[in-house]
Amino acid sequence: MKRYRIAILGASGAVGREMLKVLEERSLPIASLKLLASRRSAGKTLLFQGQPLTIEEADEHSFDDVDIVLGAAENDVARRFVPIAVAKGAIVIDNSSAYRLDEEVPLVIPEVNAADAFAHHGIIANPNCATIIALVALNALHDAYHARRMIVSTYQAVSGAGIGGIGELETQMKEMSEGRALSEPAVFPYPIACNLIPQIGGFDELGYSSEEMKMQNEGRKILHEETLRVNCTCVRVPVLRSHSESITVEFEKEVDLAQARALLAKAEGVRLVDDPANARYPMPLDTSDQDLVFVGRLREDISDPSHHSLTFWCCGDQIRKGAATNAVQIAELLIQREDR
Ligand SMILES: NC(=O)c1ccc[n+]([C@@H]2O[C@H](COP(=O)([O-])OP(=O)(O)OC[C@H]3O[C@@H](n4cnc5c(N)ncnc54)[C@H](OP(=O)(O)O)[C@@H]3O)[C@@H](O)[C@H]2O)c1
Structure with missing residues (x-):
């Protein structure tokens, strides 16, 4: 089974921290996990599977070696980094509202419209939590x-x-x-x-x-x-x-x-x-x-x-079904499809 290099953009925030928990709970085939946030959090650590992972400041090189980005930052940060990640070949599942109504971007709740996820062009948006x-x-x-x-x-x-x-x-x-x-x-x-x-x-x-x-x-x-x-x-x-x-x-x-x-x-x-x-x-x-x-x-x-x-x-x-879990479920859909 293929293993995936995953990054969380906004790992130190409410949604990002929850993504770490959800990734721990579910058995995604993870090859590596990169935690990205702003300069304020760079150098701090968060635990993943009992091991401390160091948060890095996101920059244009952060996505060079990433397959899937779980986006957990505000719109301005998403607009800055999502196009870079996509250009480097990653698929971004984004929680901000920056791309939700873009016609090229599927907006997905796996229980409701899972099939839409497969029509992506590098970005899949997570809907508003409510x-x-x-x-x-x-x-x-x-x-x-x-x-x-x-x-x-x-x-x-x-x-x-x-x-x-x-x-x-x-x-x-x-x-x-x-x-x-x-x-x-x-x-x-x-x-x-x-x-x-x-x-x-x-x-x-x-x-x-x-x-x-x-x-x-x-x-x-x-x-x-x-x-x-x-x-x-x-x-x-x-x-x-x-x-x-x-x-x-x-x-x-x-x-x-x-x-x-x-x-x-x-x-x-x-x-x-x-x-x-x-x-x-x-x-x-x-x-x-x-x-x-x-x-x-x-x-x-x-x-x-x-x-x-x-x-x-x-x-x-x-924070879970309205954001972190929904995003991880979308990642699972993509992984299951690729492994078929
Ligand atoms: N909270 C919810 O229930 C919820 C539900 C659905 C969707 N959302 C959406 O999910 C996104 C994250 O929300 P949140 O509630 O987790 O917000 P939050 O707790 O304020 O976290 C924001 C995250 O963005 C990071 N960030 C800020 N500036 C950055 C930069 N220049 N470069 C890289 N990272 C940067 C922050 O890092 P620092 O800690 O270093 O500042 C932090 O990790 C937002 O778009 C929000 O609308 C939230």
């Missing part, structure tokens, strides 16, 4: 009833803003518990401890944030549904990890609640946690540090008497 969680939950229902319109509210954990977001919430919680004045926020526009911030990204002329529009734009591309309509409200919440979403979907076909529940119970990547009588439903504490999207609170939309709409609640670990 979009991955929503579409893993929706996929089996979409196959059965065909989604036309979604109304979504997200409750997004601070780690979605990177490692700095975690530190900011922890610092503010400590300051509050000690009765001290809150330090000036640096990652979020307002204090996030004991607060909710209904803004992730900048607003457009219609009043929707950039994060909110990803659900429609990326959802259309992943599902190959150019007419899918999504009305999304994204909210940052003082949760460390795992995004939660309230989703109402209007389908082309009439829905059957019992059948929908049965479809979700066997859907790939989903765990149905739906027993309201016993207060069992998905919660971010339960979905953190694992890869399944938990779905519950499934019910008919009582505002639609035509029985074409369902409402549900889902939670998923956005």
Whole structure:
């Protein structure tokens, strides 16, 4: 079996560190692993399979001897290094939003549109984390009833803003518990401890944030549904990890609640946690540090008497399934195809 030379670009960040864990857990045939970040992290070490690996500063020579790059850096860093890596012959699976809507770049959730990955020209994009969680939950229902319109509210954990977001919430919680004045926020526009911030990204002329529009734009591309309509409200919440979403979907076909529940119970990547009588439903504490999207609170939309709409609640670990695990799963697809 061929072994692959892998690099993580942004290895010191929230997603990059999780990629190391996911690579440890899954048995990819790794020949070598290179950790790349900025000058700030160069020389620091991270453990992989019990051995310290030294982080290198990324530069144009970093990709000379790499087969697969797992991208875990912001858009500007991706735009600088991804073309270099591709020119040197590597395949890049990128978590930033820099290339997601590029027509030449597949946007892939393996449980939903794995086949798209094989049409790449060197870059495969990982979708937005809230979009991955929503579409893993929706996929089996979409196959059965065909989604036309979604109304979504997200409750997004601070780690979605990177490692700095975690530190900011922890610092503010400590300051509050000690009765001290809150330090000036640096990652979020307002204090996030004991607060909710209904803004992730900048607003457009219609009043929707950039994060909110990803659900429609990326959802259309992943599902190959150019007419899918999504009305999304994204909210940052003082949760460390795992995004939660309230989703109402209007389908082309009439829905059957019992059948929908049965479809979700066997859907790939989903765990149905739906027993309201016993207060069992998905919660971010339960979905953190694992890869399944938990779905519950499934019910008919009582505002639609035509029985074409369902409402549900889902939670998923956005650093894992929403980023690191999804990227590693895509790498596995490519490796399996090459080894056939
Ligand atoms: N966090 C999530 O839940 C999540 C989910 C889905 C997608 N994403 C996307 O994944 C990417 C990474 O997010 P994150 O949350 O992991 O961010 P993060 O914690 O802030 O980490 C950013 C990483 O980028 C590196 N970096 C910064 N400047 C660099 C440069 N000039 N050259 C090389 N590396 C550089 C950082 O290295 P230093 O430590 O040296 O600065 C760090 O390793 C982003 O595009 C984000 O939108 C994040």
